[in-house]
Amino acid sequence: MATYGTAVRRGLPRRPGGDPWPASDGPVEASSVSTPPVVERAQRDETPAPALASPVVERAQRDETPAPAPALAASTPARALRRGLPRVPGGEPWPPEGITARRTAEPGAAAMVAASAVSGPSAPPVASVPQPTFETTADAGIPQPVPPDAAPAAVSVAAAAGSGSSLRRGLPRTPGGEPWPPPGAALAPAALPPAAPQPAAAVATPAIAEPVEASDAPAVVAERQALDVTVPLPFTRTVWPGENAFTRPAPKPAPKRYGPFTRGQWAGAVVVGGAGLLFAAAMAVLFVRWLLSLQGMQDFLAAYPGEYPLPAGSPVGIPPWLGWQHFFNVFLMVLIIRSGLQVRAEKRPTAFWSRRSSKRKISLNLWFHQSLDILWIVNGVIFIVLLFATGMWVKIVPTSWAVFPNAISAALQYVSLDWPTENGWVNYNSLQQLAYFATVFLAAPLAIATGVRMSGIWPKDAKALNKAYPVEWARAVHFPVMLYFVAFIIVHVTLVFATGALRNLNHMYASQDAVNWIGFWIFAASLVVIATGWVAARPLVLAPIARLFGTVSGR
DSSP: OOOSOBOOOOOSBSSTTOOBSSOOOOOBOGGGSOOOHHHHHHHHHTSOOOOBOOHHHHHHHHTTSOOOOOOOSSOOOOEEOOOOSBSSTTOOBSSOTTEEEOOOOOTTOOOOOOOOOBOOTTSOOOOOOOOOOEEESSOOOOOOOOOGGGSOOOOEEEOSTTSSOBOOOOSBSSTTOOBSSOTTOEEEOOOOOOOOOOOGGGOSSOOBOSOOOTTTOHHHHHHHHHTOTTSOOSSOOOOOOOGGGTOOOOOOOOOOEETTEEHHHHHHHHHHHHHHHHHHHHHHHHHHHHHHTSHHHHHHHHHOOSOOOOOTTOOOSOOHHHHHHHHHHHHHHHHHHHHHHHHHHOSSOSOEEEOTTOOOEEEHHHHHHHHHHHHHHHHHHHHHHHHHHTTGGGGTSOOSTTHHHHHHHHHHHHHTTOOOOOOTTTOOOHHHHHHHHHIIIIIHHHHHHHHHHHSTTSOSSOHHHHHHSOHHHHHHHHHHHHHHHHHHHHHHHHHHHHTTHHHHHIIIIIOSOOOSSHHHHHHHHHHHHHHHHHHHOSHHHHHHHHHTTSEEEOO
């Protein structure tokens, strides 16, 4: 928008027959006067701006005839004038309160209409519009205006039919009144007296009549051509898009997922998780070492060293049958865990097994899992019988309430890395005793009870029994019990090797309290047998064995 001074647009006269207001005394700043974009561009190009006119005057200019203006067909009663803006800054609204206006329709009198036009140098003259007749109903100190008959007529309204084209009726002039003009009013052409032209820059509200053409505004057209992107470059092109600009490489295939993560994500999770566990373990070791350095905790360790004495006459050592039971239990547990995970993960079994007297089929992996469970239960029953028959039960069954504070003492010693003295040949520490007791007498029976509920041995038609023991409960408990066995095996094997591997392996596999390599080699041979069973546990090997007890079929 221009920032130079411009003339104020002159409007209607303040009194009938007077000059347009305000008087042209000089330019004003453009910041206080709104200049339309078309006029501003015309000023910039030093070309006349197109005329902005009201629809009636614009149509009259095109037809080269004076623009008609309607006149009132009948007198209207006097009404109070609406008060507007003040005449002077900070003054009272104008006109003063108490002024009323009366519209007349005497023969030859001009009616008041709001018809004004903004004309340029080439536009036809436009008549100034007279003010309505008004009178003073209160002593406002304002002289009486000149009657409207003295003003030059601009537009007249013919009430008689046929005197002109009919006018479209619009909004009422008074609230609740009839639409204006009255019915039957028509336009009658009248001579328009000449009016002084106004500068184009004084327009405040634009009404563009015609668009700017290239012949009228060459600078605007030149500016548009300068922004046209289709115009060739003014210099020789030396750079062109390469082959990759028009080709898109084929998307890489999604990496294979193993559960929720890919192989790389699993590796990252293991690294991050392992580092987090090592940091947590280091912090735990430091904290427990500080704790055990206190005088109160030293007295606690002296009172509860980590184990309590067994009853008199308790057996010493580990008999050979216990070593054999231990090996067979480990062999079955490893295969049970493997087959259980296969059953949990398989969706479309490749082979099925069924009894010869029944048509109900189960997957071959499920048959293998349940067969191992039966062998494991039989081995466990034999172990319990021999345990109580030989009196070895006192080594894994607590016989004193002192087992609990001693178990806490042993746990603190393990965490501080200052481990308690290992003497499994004679007596286990209290933490070992509680762990063995929980595994043999709590976790194993719980695994058996939940496994039987999910197997085909459970009666399917016993509604009351099924309602009392839902299968959902069995599924919710069976898998966490398997996780407990996995965690127990990991911790147990770790401590066996960390607290004297040769001596501990001799206790369990060679049945002797000595430090030599005999127990180690027996243990290595047992690992070979377990690995062989792991590899052989596949349908090609299992199918012939399963046919001995039922029927094996495909899908």
